[in-house]
Amino acid sequence: MNFLSHFYFDRDEDNPYRIMGIVLPDLLKNASKEWNIRPEKNEELFLQDESLLNLLQGWKRHLEVDRYFHSSEFFSRHTSILRLQIVPHLLESDVRPSFVAHIALELMLDSLLLTELNLDSSRFYGKLQSTDEKTLDTFLLLNNIPESYIFFNFLEGFIRSKYLESYRQPKDIMFAIGKICQRIWPRPFTDEEKFRVAGILTAYLEVLKDDFITIFDQIELRLDPYPS
Numbered sequence: 501m502n503f504l505s506h507f508y509f510d511r512d513e514d515n516p517y518r519i520m521g522i523v524l525p526d527l528l529k530n531a532s533k534e535w536n537i538r539p540e541k542n543e544e545l546f547l548q549d550e551s552l553l554n555l556l557q558g559w560k561r562h563l564e565v566d567r568y569f570h571s572s573e574f575f576s577r578h579t580s581i582l583r584l585q586i587v588p589h590l591l592e593s594d595v596r597p598s599f600v601a602h603i604a605l606e607l608m609l610d611s612l613l614l615t616e617l618n619l620d621s622s623r624f625y626g627k628l629q630s631t632d633e634k635t636l637d638t639f640l641l642l643n644n645i646p647e648s649y650i651f652f653n654f655l656e657g658f659i660r661s662k663y664l665e666s667y668r669q670p671k672d673i674m675f676a677i678g679k680i681c682q683r684i685w686p687r688p689f690t691d692e693e694k695f696r697v698a699g700i701l702t703a704y705l706e707v708l709k710d711d712f713i714t715i716f717d718q719i720e721l722r723l724d725p726y727p728s
Contacts, residue, residue, distance in 0.1 A: 501569050502526070504610040504664055506562055507624045508716055509723060517551045517635070518726070519627040521558015522565075528645075531654035533683065537643040545642045551635045552642075557726055568722055574715040578605050582704060589696040595681050595688045603677050604701055611667040611705065612712045625659050670705055674698035 506522045513519055528535050539546065540560050546552040569575055582601035590597050613619040637648045645651070666672040674694055681688035689697070 501565055502606040502610045504613050504619060504621060504624065504667075505606065505716075506565055508613055508619060509565060509720060510558070510561070511619065511623070513627075515554050516627040516630045517554035518558040518561070519624065520631045520636070521555040521560075522562045523628075524555065524559055525562050527655060527658065528651065530658075531651045532647075535645055537645065539639075539643055542642075546639070549635070549638070551632070552639055555635075555639050561723070561726075564723060565719055568719045569715065572715060572718065574711075574718070575605070578708070582700070585700050585704070586697055589693055589700070590689075593689060593693055594685045599684075600677060600681070600697065603680055604673065604704075607667055607673045607676055608701065608705055608708055609712055609715075610664060611670070611673060612708060614665070614668050616709060616712070621662065621664055624664075625662060628655070629659055670702040671698060673701055 503523050503526060506526075507519065510519060510522055528537070539556055540563065543556060546556045579598070579601040582604055583597045586597040586600055586604075590600070614621065633652065636651075640646075640648045640651060667676070674697060677697075678689055678694060
């Protein structure tokens with residue numbers, strides 16, 4: 501799931517470090533593709549400080565949500581349908597249609613949370629902004645990431661731009677997919693391919709409106725409460 505979809509499950513959470521933790525895996529992945537940390541394997545490192553522990557708890561919640569989502573019938577069904585619709589329009593592209601379908605579904609869920617449920621993204625950004633840089637730096641150092649400036653530069657731009665708000669518009673979902681694909685393929689789509697895939701996604705957003713909330717309801721019922 502993408503940023504706002506992860507936030508949905510903790511939308512009423514007041515602790516900013518849990519909010520940061522639930523999206524930290526994706527923030528780090530966006531900041532540097534070289535980073536691949538596993539703090540859940542070394543929990544004893546984060547027991548010294550309540551904020552560090554909350555970051556870890558949020559991190560584990562992220563992993564739990566993604567595990568449920570990617571193994572769900574909802575994910576399998578919609579990515580399969582999207583892939584079949586996209587394949588004929590990417591025959592000349594190096595981009596894998598299955599990859600586009602996967603990313604597109606996650607971004608469309610974020611879009612529908614904004615447009616259909618009026619999820620408050622300003623609260624999300626506000627919680628990220630209220631975390632302490634020293635605490636985050638300590639968390640990164642404990643995970644053998646000394647180049648924290650790379651992360652903080654990315655985080656500052658992520659919060660300042662409020663980029664996720666752009667997902668309200670179907671055309672901007674395709675733009676975001678293009679940027680993601682560029683990390684793997686230098687020229688992922690021609691203008692014609694972007695136009696055709698964008699049309700598919702615009703139409704599929706209408707399909708998703710009918711049942712998108714079901715996957716959130718299913719996952720929410722399965723989530724373990726945070727330790728007290």
